[in-house]
Amino acid sequence: MAESKVSPTPLLKDELDIVIPTIRNLDFLEMWRPFFQPYHLIIVQDGDPSKVIKVPAGFDYELYNRNDINRILGPKASCISFKDSACRCFGYMVSKKKYVYTIDDDCFVAKDPSGKEINALEQHIKNLLSPSTPFFYNTLYDPYREGADFVRGYPFSLREGVPTAVSHGLWLNIPDYDAPTQLVKPRERNERYVDAVLTIPKGTLFPMCGMNLAFNRELIGPAMYFGLMGDGQPIGRYDDMWAGWCTKVICDHLGLGVKTGLPYIWHSKASNPFVNLKKEYKGIFWQEELIPFFQSATLPKECTTVQKCYIELSKQVKAKLGKVDDYFNKLADAMVTWIEAWDELNGGKSAELANGAKN
Ligand SMILES: O=c1ccn([C@@H]2O[C@H](COP(=O)(O)OP(=O)(O)O[C@H]3O[C@@H](CO)[C@H](O)[C@H]3O)[C@@H](O)[C@H]2O)c(=O)[nH]1
Numbered sequence: 584m585a586e587s588k589v590s591p592t593p594l595l596k597d598e599l600d601i602v603i604p605t606i607r608n609l610d611f612l613e614m615w616r617p618f619f620q621p622y623h624l625i626i627v628q629d630g631d632p633s634k635v636i637k638v639p640a641g642f643d644y645e646l647y648n649r650n651d652i653n654r655i656l657g658p659k660a661s662c663i664s665f666k667d668s669a670c671r672c673f674g675y676m677v678s679k680k681k682y683v684y685t686i687d688d689d690c691f692v693a694k695d696p697s698g699k700e701i702n703a704l705e706q707h708i709k710n711l712l713s714p715s716t717p718f719f720y721n722t723l724y725d726p727y728r729e730g731a732d733f734v735r736g737y738p739f740s741l742r743e744g745v746p747t748a749v750s751h752g753l754w755l756n757i758p759d760y761d762a763p764t765q766l767v768k769p770r771e772r773n774e775r776y777v778d779a780v781l782t783i784p785k786g787t788l789f790p791m792c793g794m795n796l797a798f799n800r801e802l803i804g805p806a807m808y809f810g811l812m813g814d815g816q817p818i819g820r821y822d823d824m825w826a827g828w829c830t831k832v833i834c835d836h837l838g839l840g841v842k843t844g845l846p847y848i849w850h851s852k853a854s855n856p857f858v859n860l861k862k863e864y865k866g867i868f869w870q871e872e873l874i875p876f877f878q879s880a881t882l883p884k885e886c887t888t889v890q891k892c893y894i895e896l897s898k899q900v901k902a903k904l905g906k907v908d909d910y911f912n913k914l915a916d917a918m919v920t921w922i923e924a925w926d927e928l929n930g931g932k933s934a935e936l937a938n939g940a941k942n
């Protein structure tokens with residue numbers, strides 16, 4: 584019998600948006616075309632809105648520049664960073680899909696050890712559609728993966744797992760190092776392909792990188808605020824870190840899972856370590872206060888939605904981190920503005936919540 588020539592419909596074709604922050608033409612999409620073309624793209628153009636960003640033909644996309652962000656959000660646009668990849672979170676807010684994948688425009692298709700091109704999106708979707716195991720560590724890694732399972736001693740009562748909210752992918756070639764490490768090891772390249780997907784245990788934070796990241800927008804979207812970075816701000820390159828710490832505390836509270844590992848992308852270029860050092864400098868010592876804050880953060884049982892959790896977290900940021908630097912008072916207010924804007928665009932009811940937070 585003749586083989587069917589019709590290729591299978593890509594998973595979640597109409598339920599997932601790909602969000603790309605950019606300051607340049609998106610030629611990199613040519614390499615991703617086989618994997619990305621069926622999906623809708625949301626391009627967040629940063630920097631000069633008068634610059635024309637060229638998108639290769641054949642892609643279905645919407646593009647937002649700073650003028651669009653200001654027009655759509657009005658005064659609430661103040662919570663969206665300018666001249667920093669943190670602007671990408673605007674794409675999460677305007678998306679109407681259940682899932683989001685975000686990727687940088689200097690990330691290309693990587694190859695696995697057999698030389699096969701990696702469909703990073705497909706792997707992220709598998710990660711998101713299978714449960715996580717944050718309450719008990721499975722030593723054979725992802726038990727839901729073909730050819731693996733729960734090992735002896737794993738409680739049967741926990742084998743159902745929990746819904747996965749985040750899939751955090753990694754990078755071959757240029758690793759996501761901070762500036763001091765980049766300066767000390769300028770030629771280091773990540774050549775190690777680790778064939779594993781791990782659930783990050785409950786109660787453990789992690790440094791979330793926004794370069795190759797997917798998440799269930801309905802489960803955790805409102806927590807994926809990438810903070811106040813870039814132009815006019817005292818810090819940069821902590822956008823994804825901030826979002827990751829808030830997200831993990833909220834996922835732990837709501838019983839949701841976060842996975843890291845496969846898929847890999849090929850990160851093609853290292854950003855300037857000296858520029859990065861200036862952006863990161865304050866973050867490098869502030870994070871010694873931020874991490875204990877997130878490690879000890881607890882949310883009351885009344886926080887039953889991501890929005891309620893996030894507003895509560897913003898109150899704690901103001902109360903406990905405002906004394907570290909006034910920046911955190913501004914960030915706490917911006918967290919509330921973000922939720923208000925999110926709910927305005929996505930029909931939520933955060934206004935009454937937010938009133939309490941800003942007083
Ligand atoms: O002002 C800007 C600069 C860049 N972009 C877009 O953002 C991504 C990342 O840019 P780039 O690859 O140059 O920077 P990296 O240092 O490799 O980024 C990683 O570090 C984190 C910094 O916050 C970030 O999470 C990672 O992405 C590209 O698509 C640029 O076009 C921008 O929008 N605005």
Ligand SMILES: [Mn+2]
Pocket residue numbers: 687689850852853854
């Ligand atoms: Mn990069």
